[in-house]
Amino acid sequence: MQDPRNPRPPSGLAWRWAVIGLAVVGTAVAFGYAGGWLAPDRLSPKKIINVLQANSGLHPGYRRNHAKGICVGGRFESSGQLAPFSEAKLFAQGISTPVVGRFAIPGGNPQAPDSSAPIRSFALRFDMADGEQWRTGMNAMPVFPVSTPKDFYDLNVATAPDPATGKPNPDKAKAFFGSHPETGPFLAWISKAKPPASYVDETYLSLNAFYLVDKAGQRHAVRWQVAAETPSTGDGGPAAGDTDYLAADLQKRLAAGPARWHLQFVFANDGDPIDDASKIWPDDRKVVDAGTIVIDSWQPQADGPCRDVNYDPAILPHGMAISGDPLIVARSAAYAESYLRRTSEEGHLPGTERPKEAQP
Numbered sequence: 001m002q003d004p005r006n007p008r009p010p011s012g013l014a015w016r017w018a019v020i021g022l023a024v025v026g027t028a029v030a031f032g033y034a035g036g037w038l039a040p041d042r043l044s045p046k047k048i049i050n051v052l053q054a055n056s057g058l059h060p061g062y063r064r065n066h067a068k069g070i071c072v073g074g075r076f077e078s079s080g081q082l083a084p085f086s087e088a089k090l091f092a093q094g095i096s097t098p099v100v101g102r103f104a105i106p107g108g109n110p111q112a113p114d115s116s117a118p119i120r121s122f123a124l125r126f127d128m129a130d131g132e133q134w135r136t137g138m139n140a141m142p143v144f145p146v147s148t149p150k151d152f153y154d155l156n157v158a159t160a161p162d163p164a165t166g167k168p169n170p171d172k173a174k175a176f177f178g179s180h181p182e183t184g185p186f187l188a189w190i191s192k193a194k195p196p197a198s199y200v201d202e203t204y205l206s207l208n209a210f211y212l213v214d215k216a217g218q219r220h221a222v223r224w225q226v227a228a229e230t231p232s233t234g235d236g237g238p239a240a241g242d243t244d245y246l247a248a249d250l251q252k253r254l255a256a257g258p259a260r261w262h263l264q265f266v267f268a269n270d271g272d273p274i275d276d277a278s279k280i281w282p283d284d285r286k287v288v289d290a291g292t293i294v295i296d297s298w299q300p301q302a303d304g305p306c307r308d309v310n311y312d313p314a315i316l317p318h319g320m321a322i323s324g325d326p327l328i329v330a331r332s333a334a335y336a337e338s339y340l341r342r343t344s345e346e347g348h349l350p351g352t353e354r355p356k357e358a359q360p
């Protein structure tokens with residue numbers, strides 16, 4: 001019998017079982033944490049997508065935000081002017097890089113009228129010759145309403161349609177905006193926003209700041225914008241009763257020839273907020289014109305090449321890097337969740353009798 005005053009160390013076999021047991025328990029805890037089961041109040045990509053889905057209704061196969069859109073194709077022709085600030089190869093002089101793009105309007109309802117929001121978006125995937133990619137999603141507005149993913153979630157909860165009226169409860173929305181003064185610049189802009197009745201005449205902004213990284217490893221904080229070569233008329237005037245004028249206008253404009261935008265990088269001054277998309281930078285900042293985006297084709301999104309693209313803003317080429325803005329990584333995680341849901345439902349999309357991967 002073992003002497004209790006002098007316990008024998010556990011055998012090697014017992015130690016091994018203990019280590020295996022700890023590894024199993026540790027893995028289960030890690031899964032529980034990542035899945036949000038251990039902390040149901042923690043904000044997760046699933047919760048963000050659930051609230052977007054609840055607000056717009058379920059539309060299988062479509063993006064959970066910016067659901068109504070159209071695929072476009074073309075190229076980016078570099079001016080070479082950005083090359084001193086970023087070693088990304090697509091910015092070298094004379095380089096032409098193919099792009100897969102998508103114009104859209106915000107909201108999760110793919111049948112929403114084009115006038116349902118005064119905001120349009122432009123997403124681009126640059127496919128570089130060596131296989132590297134840059135993906136970006138930009139909105140035609142000067143500033144984002146909030147600074148953090150939690151506030152984005154709370155904003156969506158506060159503006160959820162009231163089941164009784166089908167519209168947001170004005171008291172809840174007012175309470176949210178009242179307790180979030182950072183929404184002021186966005187509210188001031190949207191109360192007067194009059195977008196043109198065309199995707200082509202808009203200027204689209206990254207809103208989040210990122211870093212360019214030059215050959216010496218020096219970082220330069222920037223935001224970018226894709227500025228229309230055709231100045232915006234700002235009349236906001238589609239034909240009466242027309243709810244799908246943006247795609248129709250785009251098709252008409254492209255039939256007449258390619259549409260062009262300038263990819264401009266705006267450089268932060270010392271002290272400008274890098275990690276907060278709810279703050280506008282003064283408009284006298286240095287701007288470098290990196291080149292021209294040329295769009296010359298379109299396809300419906302149901303089976304066009306943009307359908308299965310996740311325009312994840314954290315996918316950057318060597319020579320660009322994310323900033324500490326918490327929205328960027330939250331967007332990356334939420335877009336992945338939206339992508340997983342919509343691509344598993346694609347057979348539901350009108351015009352796709354069978355999912356794309358099942359076609360011969």
Ligand code: HEM
Nearest residue numbers: 063065066102121123137138139152207330334335338339
């Ligand atoms: C935490 C903040 C945000 C969340 C949770 C969010 C969520 C989403 C989701 C779920 C999608 C659909 C993604 C897909 O299925 O492919 C989407 C699309 C998009 N978002 Fe955001 N978003 C956020 C902030 C922003 C910001 C700051 C911008 C700045 C410009 C932006 C621009 C866009 C654009 C352009 C698209 C459409 C991309 C496409 O055409 O596929 N979003 N967003």
